[in-house]
Amino acid sequence: MPVVPVSDEISAKCICPGCPSYPGKEPWLYCGRGKSPQEINQVTCLCPGCPISEEHGLSMTFYCVEGTEES
Ligand code: SF4
Numbered sequence: 001m002p003v004v005p006v007s008d009e010i011s012a013k014c015i016c017p018g019c020p021s022y023p024g025k026e027p028w029l030y031c032g033r034g035k036s037p038q039e040i041n042q043v044t045c046l047c048p049g050c051p052i053s054e055e056h057g058l059s060m061t062f063y064c065v066e067g068t069e070e071s
């Protein structure tokens with residue numbers, strides 16, 4: 001399964017901060033870091049349109065709830 005490394009470069013490309021489901025107050029890049037400890041209001045997920053999703057061949061959504069693809 002794809003592994004997304006946690007780096008400043010990749011974090012800068014993550015579009016979670018613009019997502020209506022993003023809970024705020026914590027680092028994003030959930031596909032690399034794993035799921036959020038916060039309760040997520042699942043409005044929509046922007047991951048399919050994210051450049052990291054394409055670059056790493058990701059196929060899931062809502063990493064903030066589900067965790068990384070390899071978990
Ligand atoms: S796929 Fe989703 S969690 Fe991963 S970098 Fe893109 S927006 Fe962030």
Ligand code: SF4
Binds near residue numbers: 017031044061063
């Ligand atoms: S993982 Fe998806 S649903 Fe969660 S904050 Fe990022 S773009 Fe939004």
